[in-house]
Amino acid sequence: MRERGLELSDLVLFKTVAETGGVTRAAHRLHRVQSNVTARVKRLESDLGVPLFVRGRRGMSPTPEGRRLLDYADRLLALAEEARADLSAHPPRGRLLIGAMESTAAVHLPRLLSTLHARYPALDVHLVTATSGVLIAQVRTGDLSAAFVAGDIDDPGLVADAAFVEELVLVTHPSMRRPDRDELRGKTLVTFGAGCTYRACIQDWLATKGVRPHRVFEVGSYHAMLACVAANVGYALAPRSVLRASIARTAVRAHRLRPRPWRVTTHLVRRASDRSRAVEALRGLVVGGRR
Numbered sequence: 001m002r003e004r005g006l007e008l009s010d011l012v013l014f015k016t017v018a019e020t021g022g023v024t025r026a027a028h029r030l031h032r033v034q035s036n037v038t039a040r041v042k043r044l045e046s047d048l049g050v051p052l053f054v055r056g057r058r059g060m061s062p063t064p065e066g067r068r069l070l071d072y073a074d075r076l077l078a079l080a081e082e083a084r085a086d087l088s089a090h091p092p093r094g095r096l097l098i099g100a101m102e103s104t105a106a107v108h109l110p111r112l113l114s115t116l117h118a119r120y121p122a123l124d125v126h127l128v129t130a131t132s133g134v135l136i137a138q139v140r141t142g143d144l145s146a147a148f149v150a151g152d153i154d155d156p157g158l159v160a161d162a163a164f165v166e167e168l169v170l171v172t173h174p175s176m177r178r179p180d181r182d183e184l185r186g187k188t189l190v191t192f193g194a195g196c197t198y199r200a201c202i203q204d205w206l207a208t209k210g211v212r213p214h215r216v217f218e219v220g221s222y223h224a225m226l227a228c229v230a231a232n233v234g235y236a237l238a239p240r241s242v243l244r245a246s247i248a249r250t251a252v253r254a255h256r257l258r259p260r261p262w263r264v265t266t267h268l269v270r271r272a273s274d275r276s277r278a279v280e281a282l283r284g285l286v287v288g289g290r291r
Contacts, residue, residue: 006048008076008080010044012030012077013030013037014041014044014052014069015070015073016030017037017041017060018053018062018066018070021058021059022060023037023038041053048069050063050065051063051065052066075142078095079142081094081095083276091120091122091277092120092123092276092277092278093120093124093278094122094123095126095145096123096124096125096145096279097126098125098127098128098145098146098148099128099129099130099135099144099148099149100129100147101129101132101135101148101149101196101266102221102222103166103222103242105127106242106245108163108266113125113127116281119281119285120278123281131194131197132149132150133194133196133197134195135147135148136155136158136269139158139270139271140155140157145270145276145279145282146268146269146270146282147268147269148163148266148268149197149269150197150198150264150265151197153267156272157271157272158269158270158272159271159272160267160268161267161268161287162265162266162267163266163267163286164266165263165265165266166239166241166263166264167240167256167262167263168201168202168239168257168262168263169237169239169240169243169255169256169257170205170235170254171225171226171235171237171253171255172229172252173229173230173232173235173252173253178255180209184206184209185211185214187214187234188214188215189235190217190225190236191216191218191237192218192219192220198238198239199237201237201264202237205237205262217233217234222238225238226248226249229248229252230251230252240254268283
């Protein structure tokens with residue numbers, strides 16, 4: 001017997017049952033008769049060969065296999081909506097999930113997102129922040145439409161466009177006038193968690209100086225990072241643009257990295273297979289802004 005393919009309508013029905021917790025409420029929401037919903041759920045379970053729901057007196061809840069299918073359903077239905085919006089004759093519309101490092105989100109994106117919103121009001125834009133490593137992984141899996149990340153991208157499945165260039169500076173307590181090896185030895189490095197490109201940069205720079213941090217103190221924001229440096233907890237590496245925009249800039253001291261200024265390019269990355277008009281609209285603003 002020929003296997004029946006999985007249809008989007010199956011996923012919509014399955015997702016509705018999972019969200020409402022039962023066939024009766026799902027049938028009401030979908031404007032279908034209850035027996036039809038029950039039959040289609042059972043047929044879907046038969047086609048996949050696994051139970052998707054646990055039936056109980058209080059309703060239906062997804063099994064572990066059901067939760068896995070729910071994750072696929074969310075992504076496939078979102079992709080279908082993206083395709084529908086992309087192929088329509090209208091301007092870009094639909095959801096655009098943008099990822100960015102905190103520094104980029106705070107300093108560079110407000111004006112760009114304002115322009116994007118004004119030019120393409122039908123776009124439903126969402127912004128999340130994380131380290132470059134996390135963002136690249138989320139673009140690769142499709143959890144993000146595109147992301148602003150630091151450093152070079154070496155992944156055949158991704159395409160990158162240069163967006164901004166950041167000068168990185170060493171930030172210390174004002175009492176440290178010259179950040180040489182003797183001054184830095186025994187001090188604490190204040191930085192973001194693993195996966196942060198700038199963390200790798202400062203560790204590489206310290207290695208050239210023969211310095212190993214006494215300890216590493218991880219923070220979740222530049223606000224916390226600069227506050228810790230101002231309180232003489234330790235030293236940090238930050239983009240000069242972040243320091244200029246921070247109210248803490250007068251409470252810390254910025255040092256240019258020697259022997260040469262350390263500059264890192266922020267790229268807009270997206271999947272090579274993604275041809276959506278929403279992502280192209282974002283890319284157009286980024287590339288156009290560099291001309």
